[in-house]
Amino acid sequence: MNILEQIKSPADLKYLSIPKMQALATQIRELIIKTVSQNGGHLAPCLGTVELTLALHKVFSCPRDKIVWDVGHQAYTHKILTGRRDKFSTLRKKNGITGFPNRFESIYDAFGAGHASTSISAALGMAVARDLNHENYNVIAVIGDGAMTGGEALEGLNNAGISKRKMIVILNDNEMSIAPNVGALSEYLSLIRVNEKYRRAKKDVHRILSSIPRIGNSVLKTANYVKDGFRNAIVPGGFFESLGFTYIGPTDGNNLEDLINVLEKIKINMDGPVLLHVQTKKGKGYIPAERHPDKFHGIGKFDIATGKPIVSDSIIPTYTAVFSQALVDLAAQDKNITAITAAMPSGTGLQKFSELYPSRFFDVGIAEEHAVTFAAGQATQGKHPIVAIYSTFSQRAYDQIIHDVALQNLPVVLCLDRAGLVGEDGPTHHGVFDMAYIRQIPNMVCMAPKDENELRQMLYSAIKYNSPCTIRYPRGSACGVEIQEEFSLVEKGKGELLSIGDDIAIIAVGSMVQEAIKAREELLNEKINCSVINARFIKPLDANLILATARKVKFIVTVEEGILAGGFGSAVLELLSDNNIYDVSVIRLGIKDKFIEQGTRQEILDECNLNSKSIVNAVKNFINGSDK
Ligand SMILES: Cc1ncc(C[n+]2csc(CCOP(=O)(O)OP(=O)(O)O)c2C)c(N)n1
Numbered sequence: 001m002n003i004l005e006q007i008k009s010p011a012d013l014k015y016l017s018i019p020k021m022q023a024l025a026t027q028i029r030e031l032i033i034k035t036v037s038q039n040g041g042h043l044a045p046c047l048g049t050v051e052l053t054l055a056l057h058k059v060f061s062c063p064r065d066k067i068v069w070d071v072g073h074q075a076y077t078h079k080i081l082t083g084r085r086d087k088f089s090t091l092r093k094k095n096g097i098t099g100f101p102n103r104f105e106s107i108y109d110a111f112g113a114g115h116a117s118t119s120i121s122a123a124l125g126m127a128v129a130r131d132l133n134h135e136n137y138n139v140i141a142v143i144g145d146g147a148m149t150g151g152e153a154l155e156g157l158n159n160a161g162i163s164k165r166k167m168i169v170i171l172n173d174n175e176m177s178i179a180p181n182v183g184a185l186s187e188y189l190s191l192i193r194v195n196e197k198y199r200r201a202k203k204d205v206h207r208i209l210s211s212i213p214r215i216g217n218s219v220l221k222t223a224n225y226v227k228d229g230f231r232n233a234i235v236p237g238g239f240f241e242s243l244g245f246t247y248i249g250p251t252d253g254n255n256l257e258d259l260i261n262v263l264e265k266i267k268i269n270m271d272g273p274v275l276l277h278v279q280t281k282k283g284k285g286y287i288p289a290e291r292h293p294d295k296f297h298g299i300g301k302f303d304i305a306t307g308k309p310i311v312s313d314s315i316i317p318t319y320t321a322v323f324s325q326a327l328v329d330l331a332a333q334d335k336n337i338t339a340i341t342a343a344m345p346s347g348t349g350l351q352k353f354s355e356l357y358p359s360r361f362f363d364v365g366i367a368e369e370h371a372v373t374f375a376a377g378q379a380t381q382g383k384h385p386i387v388a389i390y391s392t393f394s395q396r397a398y399d400q401i402i403h404d405v406a407l408q409n410l411p412v413v414l415c416l417d418r419a420g421l422v423g424e425d426g427p428t429h430h431g432v433f434d435m436a437y438i439r440q441i442p443n444m445v446c447m448a449p450k451d452e453n454e455l456r457q458m459l460y461s462a463i464k465y466n467s468p469c470t471i472r473y474p475r476g477s478a479c480g481v482e483i484q485e486e487f488s489l490v491e492k493g494k495g496e497l498l499s500i501g502d503d504i505a506i507i508a509v510g511s512m513v514q515e516a517i518k519a520r521e522e523l524l525n526e527k528i529n530c531s532v533i534n535a536r537f538i539k540p541l542d543a544n545l546i547l548a549t550a551r552k553v554k555f556i557v558t559v560e561e562g563i564l565a566g567g568f569g570s571a572v573l574e575l576l577s578d579n580n581i582y583d584v585s586v587i588r589l590g591i592k593d594k595f596i597e598q599g600t601r602q603e604i605l606d607e608c609n610l611n612s613k614s615i616v617n618a619v620k621n622f623i624n625g626s627d628k
């Protein structure tokens with residue numbers, strides 16, 4: 001019997017028996033595996049939280065009770081149970097269901113997510129508002145052990161614990177971030193997992209807790225004193241309790257009955273901040289994902305029978321792969337090069353470096369702010385740290401880039417991967433702000449390669465500049481050009497004049513240079529001959545080249561895969577204005593003042609007019625006078 005089809009809302013779970021819910025869990029897993037095999041997505045995180053999500057929706061009454069998912073990549077079951085089952089096949093597709101909780105998508109999505117470590121702060125905010133409004137509902141933050149390593153999570157715990165507000169933090173501990181989890185907190189959680197003596201004590205503590213009919217804070221304190229005796233030696237949940245939380249756990253996060261029982265007890269008995277520690281298996285229910293939770297953390301299309309990715313047979317390397325190889329080649333020559341990631345060794349291409357140079361590799365957990373200042377500290381002592389970080393996640397470290405790196409003029413190189421429109425992960429993950437926010441920072445260099453060979457040379461050059469520097473490059477395949485093995489210096493602030501035309505110039509940066517070259521070829525077929533400049537630098541601009549060009553042409557198109565406001569095109573306009581050049585028309589192609597929803601990368605590049613066709617149209621409109 002298909003129980004899933006009978007679930008119209010979470011309320012329907014209230015009447016389901018445990019065996020029926022277990023059958024439902026199986027059906028949900030089948031739907032998630034099938035959908036992700038076709039659409040891609042975060043399979044392993046979602047398979048690990050099926051029972052937890054069912055238990056939460058069984059015990060609590062959403063949307064009145066608020067579930068705040070951390071990162072939100074593990075919330076597919078939540079979406080399926082809350083009215084989106086029939087649309088689930090549109091997951092991560094253009095105009096489809098988003099891959100993360102989204103307040104605009106459903107009233108059941110209490111808070112948007114995508115970036116880690118935000119759930120406790122948001123949940124505490126809701127709890128405070130609830131109390132100020134004299135309302136009464138439950139607020140539950142669900143945060144993974146990886147996300148718990150993020151600074152904002154600890155800031156949230158610190159504030160929530162002392163607030164004494166009624167809220168629940170569920171720590172979903174599967175020992176994994178994307179890669180195996182790292183850090184002292186992770187070790188600490190492992191202690192709880194392995195401490196056999198603790199297991200025995202835990203059973204006693206549970207028996208004591210459950211034997212007291214109604215547990216308010218005062219009575220609970222009595223029970224805690226019992227635990228106190230074990231705290232340091234046996235019941236190490238003390239870290240959370242020392243922050244003011246009542247720690248309960250660890251509980252088997254894949255055991256429906258256990259979860260429902262302990263959540264019921266918490267709902268009835270606790271009136272302050274509670275942390276429930278659940279242990280789950282990432283990828284549970286699909287053997288390939290259980291065996292390789294890192295590979296199946298976020299995966300593209302795959303063959304269910306074999307677990308093998310279904311990939312295009314392109315031999316063109318990704319920018320990430322080219323960065324990865326260039327870095328290990330450079331590290332072989334320069335012992336001062338170190339590499340830092342914030343919990344994304346694979347995604348940023350640092351895996352190979354970590355294997356070849358383990359003493360110079362650092363995974364600091366989901367802690368971008370720390371990563372940047374940690375790099376700055378290394379740089380004061382003669383190291384050349386390379387911080388590999390997705391553009392969108394670098395936003396977390398904005399102040400550290402200014403205050404700790406640029407202000408002190410330290411030679412930290414930020415390699416911003418996934419810069420630009422990333423595709424199916426949508427607006428929380430598009431890396432579209434980096435050019436705008438980096439170029440405002442004094443002492444900072446910001447550059448973007450036109451192809452993979454230039455990326456390799458830029459990485460070499462960035463280290464040679466021996467000053468703060470950012471290189472940004474997009475998600476996915478590069479251009480398929482030949483890579484020059486030997487390193488050569490890209491002169492700081494020097495652009496590249498790719499072709500000389502008549503009275504029109506296309507000035508493009510990074511991924512858009514290839515589109516500019518294509519546009520020029522299309523325009524040549526119509527006897528329109530444009531100059532094309534590969535800007536290379538967002539900061540410092542090649543002022544001589546751009547001004548010399550601007551003094552010769554009547555029309556300039558700037559093209560950037562980034563937000564227009566304050567971006568590369570703005571920099572060109574400022575340069576022209578500062579040099580009293582007003583008799584040239586400028587059109588800026590880039591991302592307008594809005595968040596770009598999900599789709600394939602090509603779909604949303606086209607939607608943003610970031611392609612050769614739009615460049616051609618801009619030129620033709622100018623020539624026909626229709627852009628006035
Ligand atoms: C600020 C930030 N940095 C990095 C990421 C990339 N990221 C997404 S999920 C994840 C690991 C999360 O681990 P955990 O919270 O334990 O959840 P699990 O996948 O194990 O369920 C990371 C690093 C992110 N979403 N946000």
Ligand SMILES: CC(=O)[C@@H](O)[C@H](O)COP(=O)(O)O
Pocket residue numbers: 042071073114297298347418422425429475
């Ligand atoms: C949920 C999250 O933030 C990461 O898993 C992210 O989706 C990875 O993106 P890539 O697939 O581009 O590596």
Ligand SMILES: [Mg+2]
Pocket residue numbers: 144145146147172173174175176177181
């Ligand atoms: Mg985890």
